[in-house]
Amino acid sequence: MTEKLLEKFFTALNSLPGIGKKSAYRIGFHLIRMNEEEFQQFIDNLKSIKQSIQFCEVCGSLSESKICEICASDKRDVHSLCVVERAEDVLFVENTKEFSGKYHVLGGVISPIDGIGPDKLRIKELLQRLQKEPVEEIILATNPTLEGDATASYIANLLKDSKIKLTRIAHGISVGSTLEFADRYTLSQAIRSRNTL
């Protein structure tokens, strides 16, 4: 009986990204060994963080309020917009301190195999923003994967008749890799030496 219960527990942990079987066991047993107070504190922390983080209504990145700090800031360059796949990519680009504009999170990439077409991404929202915001350059910072490249090309094609300068990061980040795993220096280089499309 206990075995079945444990198996269920480990399977749940194992379903998290980046947590293999070994890590699931280590984390699982650690949680089980925690005393009631420690465990409750851990759960309360997770709960309160999960409850206070939402997605920014404008850019789609993580925020503690309806509009994130970057969108609300008047210190950011409104002429430059960095388009990324996921909300966490904003943090990776921010860490490079190489970009001072605003962001737009697509919420994924075009992937026909997974049934994700352009309509499932925040591309419509991007086009709406471009009607209102004085954007002069868009940095397409989707990951240099097959899907990331295809998504960047798709957006570039949509905007080919606009006056907006389109650039693509790729330089320095190995093909097939993601922003998450590029070290800060490589990602800085990739942003600095972006190519015009």
Ligand SMILES: [Zn+2]
């Ligand atoms: Zn925002």
